[in-house]
Amino acid sequence: MTLLNDITAYKIWIFAPYLETEDPTLKFYYDYTQSIEEYTRVFAEINCEWEWVNVTINNIAESIERVKKYSGKQSIVLNLCDGDEINNVPGVSVIHALDESGIMYTGSDSYFYNVTTSKITMKEAFDKAGVSMPGWQKLNGHIDPDLFKKVGKPIIVKPAVSAGSMGISVKNVVNGKRQLKSVLNELHEGFKGWDLNTAGLLAEQFIIGREFTTLLVGSHHQPEQIKFYQPIERVFHKDLPEKEQFLSFERLWEAYDEEAPPPDNGYLYEYAPVTDFCLAQQLKDLSIDAFKAVKGVGYARLDFRMDKKTGKLFVLEINAQCGLSEDENYTSIGAILRVSNKTFTNLIVEVLEDALLRNTAHG
Template sequence: MTLLDNTAAFKVWVFAPYLETDDPTLKFYYDYTQSIEEYTRVFAEINCEWEWVNVTVHNIAESIKRVKDYTEKQSIVLNLCDGDEINNVPGVSVIHALDESGITYTGSDSHFYNVTTSKITMKEAFDKAGVSMPGWQKLNGHIDPDLFKKVGKPIIVKPAVSAGSMGISVKNVVNGKRELKNVLNNLHEGFKGWDINTAGLLAEQFIIGREFTTLLVGSHHQPEQIQFYQPIERVFHKGLPEKEQFLSFERLWEAYDEETPPPDNGFLYEYAPVTCPTLAQQLKDLSIDAFKAVKGVGYARLDFRMDKKTGKLFVLEINAQCGLSEDENYTSIGAILRVSNKTFTNLIVEVLDDALLRSSVSS
């Protein structure tokens, strides 16, 4: 049974991660006015009852109980909770609670969530499966004297666990040990009150070249049924130095403190369709390989770089529970939907149908 076979039989509960904070930047990040408007249109279009639920680390059990106590229709939880829980944003605890409750839910299971929350465990899984990715190394308090030889120059320093480019600045791209030490010192101090060092830091080869993003819906158990959307390219402002053509936090969120806007106050990037069939197929194959390497379930967005000199593609990361929106100002998903000739409603229905399929298989 699919959702559209009988939408009147279902109620969808949208679980959104919520953080109580006085930080204006973080308040903006957790302002769901635009998202609620989007989902209102989606469920009106398919004539399906729904309810928005702000979930904090303190009300997970209460939120689950509300769904369990509702018995008029079959419930599906559209689980958007994507926090790392280090900084009090709910994430995998919601998945554990949903599993215990027996409620049908969308998105990642606990394994996929855990292995991809940290870039370290994610990259270890990619290494094991032989997935193409940049050179990298964990940073464990001391700097390997051969770090730049082993990883490659330049290096970008990343927190192992972060969301929305938190902890990422243009200064994180370095060519030598002195610059690296300065970055590490800054990251150890935290970021806008958030502890981004607890889960560790890593050094990754910064790939100079083009950047791409893909989206898929499905499960590694049934790779033949994975829905793969048309890939897009993120084309950065040509006036930026090549080593600044990436998503730093301040430029991504236009919350400037130490960095400056792109030249002429232009856009940091624009989206373009991938028109080369061969490249599109390569991105699809690598996306599915990476998805299977981390035992992906639900849906995911993946980011890639293509080396300017060699043309080789590398997976940067895979995002379980990636942000879902048709607004291209919020997420690349909107651009992917546009070039795929799909609507946001199409995507949400596919995500919900995937949850129903998984539930029927496991029952």
């Protein structure tokens, strides 16, 4: 199925998740100026009609109706809605509404979306499928006296549901119960009005070592059709302590309040291609295993750590409906495209073709 052969028959509607807020940090999150410029270039390049729609938690039905009323061409919704809905950003409700409407759409289905929105259900699915991942445990009010023995030291505390490293600080990596209690108390207070505790918290073994990211497009029930991109390594600033070599919210977004910038005001990390063929193959195999374990559909970005001592790879998480951009300052997808010798247009066409393929299979 090649979309480009018949591109004039389609109109693409971009559904973007929108939050009405006065908070300057969150406003920055939902400023789509740059994204709209990227998509303008993509659709000009492939000569395709398109429209941008800001979708809020309150206008989902109205947005769907707008697409349904349009009768000029066949519609495909490029669905970018990735909210958890706990904090009023639209997410799975958009998928349910699209399913009911019968409109063709890209990206995650409701199962893949739900199972990966919470790190707890995602890790349970990985456990069930035997996917390699760090030790972990749910944190339910009381602290298990054997927590550090069962999970491994050090531990990183994570909200089960959070995006863009929200709720993650360098203080979240702990070696003992006193530090752990302090982090839990802070997380119970929330972040900039966002409730990070409703969906629960978890303790995960913090793997000291290298970090990698991968991207794939496709569906778990057609593994032979999955398109796997060149993996990349996220190389953290060498002068950062090993226990601080990860994406904390303040350093990721350069919104410093409690944390210090990296040494000499340098970069937090740089991207490097994975040139070792065996390692790239291991990352591919583990990516596809993890994708299948959560019944992946559409596209996903995955994060991995390699234990410095043993060389063993662990899946940290899989991001359904991950942010799409060629800008490396916004997402690692840009670096993955660069080392894969692909353009953002190539990726968007593959994402749209995956929707067509699924629609044909179900139709």
